[in-house]
Amino acid sequence: MAGGERLNVGAGQDRGRGVPGFLGRRGPGRYHRLNPLTKATLATVTAIGAVVVGGLLGPALLVAAAVLLPALAAGVLRRLLLLAGLLALPIAISAFVVNLFFFPGGADVLFRVGPIVATAEGLGFALEILARILAISGAVTLFYLTTHPADLVVDLERRGVSPRLAFVANASVQAVPAMVERAAQITAAQRARGLDTEGSIWRRVRGLVPIVAPVILGSIAEVEERTMALEARGFTRPGRRTLLWAPRDSVPEATVRWLMLAGLAGLVALRATGAWPG
Amino acid sequence: MALRWIAALIGFALVAFVGIVVIGDFSAERAADSWALVAAIGLAAAFVAYAATEYFQTGGFGSIARQFDLRTVVLVPIAIAINIILGAAVANALKIPIYLDSIGTILVGALAGPIAGALTGFTANLVWQYIIPPPFQGTVAAPFAIVAAVIGLMAGLFARAGWLRPRPNSSGGALLIGGLVALGIVVLLAVYAYVRFYTDAFEFFNPDNADPLFVILGWLIAGLFVAFIVGFVALLVVRRDLTVAYVTVAGVLTGMVAALISAPISANLFSGITGSGTDFLVAAFRQAGSDIQVATFQQGLLSDPVDKLVTFFVVYLVLTAIARRTIARFPQGERLVEAGDASAGEGGEWRGASG
Secondary structure, X not given: OOOHHHHOOOOOOOOXXXXXXXXXXXXXXXXXXXXXXXXXXXXHHHHHHHHHHOOOHXXXXXXXXXXXXXXXXXXXXXXXXXXXXXXXXXXXXXXHHHHHHOOOXXXXXXXXXXXXXXXXXXXXXXXXXXXXXXXXXXXXXHHHXXXXXXXXXHHHHHXXXXXXXXXXHHHHHHHHHHHHHHHHHHHHHHHXXXXXXXXXXXXXXXXXXXXXXXXXXXHHHHHHHHHHHHHHOOOOOOXXXXXXXXXXXXXXXXXXXXXXXXXXXHHHHHHHHOOOXX | OHHHHHHHHHHHHHHHHHHHHHHOOOOOOOHHHHHXXXXXXXXXXXXXXXXXXXXXXXXXXXHHHHHHOHHHHHHHHHHHHHHHHHHHHHHHHHOOOOOOOOXXXXXXXXXXXXXXXXXXXXXXXXXXXXXXXOOOOOOOOHHHHXXXXXXXXXXXXXXXXXXXXXXXXXXHHHXXXXXXXXXXXXXXXXXHHHHHHOOOOOOOOOOOOOOHHHHHHHHHHHHHHHHHHHHHHHHHHHHOOOHHHHHHHHHHHHHXXXXXXXHHHHHHHHOOOOOOOHHHHHHHHHHOOOOHHHHHHHHHHHHHHHHHHHHHHHHHHHHHHOOHHHHHOOOOHHHHOOOOOOOOOXXXXXXXXXX
């Protein structure tokens, strides 16, 4: 299985019998062991909250409280900063440069580069957007670092999400590395047949077709086999399934989730009515 | 069947009417936001009306459930992976001002139906942001889930109407008329979009343009347009396939709707900057004097139709490359294979035996 190395971390510590190794492992920290939905709610509320609050101070406080603090508690602060930084880097650079130099109606000129003007208004706006992007990226990265995708999907299935949707979410995660691997194999095979993948740009673009086409068509051809395999294993059987394992949940956690959502709704209402200074 | 679509239309019209009455003034500078909001709520209302009518008529959701047979459920993860890998590659590595992140969505919409397509698009963007590990993780994908859903919905509707059905060996007259009609629609849309949304800030071919950037940009876009027309005519003549005309119109229409819905999201949340190749266009339009909302919309109206045109053609080529029996097993597959004699192209050992 693709990504198997990561999936087997900590296997066998705390799981029911007959459950595959990648499920039911205990996370290393208390934050890891929270219910996946709680962590997903925190990530979503933080991301939306940062947008709704606006400004610089709001998102900064939000990130400190809802991203950095939990990350510190979970012991993933270093990896979080590194990964979130790397993830947000392209969009952050772009957002900063474009908003600094191309801010419509900016009058307070900081400096000029040829016909392009950097304005103070642009700088303020750029920082604001930057804070927002970093908050979103940090919140999502914290969720990713402390949650195994399969845990979230199993938990959703336990809550009544259709097994088909759960399958789609789970299989997508596995399909991405599998398809990258397939692409690598096909590239190697085509190069063995003399495909030029290192020449001029035009040659490389032309070389895309004999790689992309077999990847897509091969994946679609595989649908048939998978359909029959699932059919043979009773995937389409009606009725409820018995889950051998599901992440733990508790009443306090559920309360916290609802409180977070209520807080977000309150924030949105405050902003919408103009009671919150924008 | 017809009743359900009428109910959906009434639902949409009702929301549109209420929205227009409530908002009242669309001339304000944030008009695009309001239009997108009304369109999104209207689509949701249309879907609810359709489903409710079907439930009232049949006591179930047969026509919707049929779009989610096991084959489709297996195809969707693969489609999502195609979306994510190509989208991430184009946005992070190639930096060209299009997206190419909806090939899978449109593929599912065509093969399985509008609702399946919409759900694929929606799920794909959520999965992209929340559960795909780096380096493919999308930092700004989830807010655009609604756009992806609309793209999948439109692709499903076009395919349901038979627009993606191959029409090989079309007669010369049909090709001429179809080609002219398709070109006419595209040119009309382009001229309207240009006059309505671009002339306020600057003119592409004004020799007095202060900035050489816009002279270059203008000629680049003109060149692209000429290349499009030449390519379109060439493809039509070489393939002798009238579907090329249908695919073109479907792509451009989908792109314009996508731009209408995505631009306000992009402008309000991310100031129009998403870290991909489209940022250069936003910067250029802002330099021309458009404000953030307008510049983002101008970029979208340029990028999206080109992007969806390319995507629809890729999907059409993929569909023609898949074996016909594979296609026909999908819920909407019958609408993607040639009309008429089913055994015409696949002779085999029984060729002529049926006499």
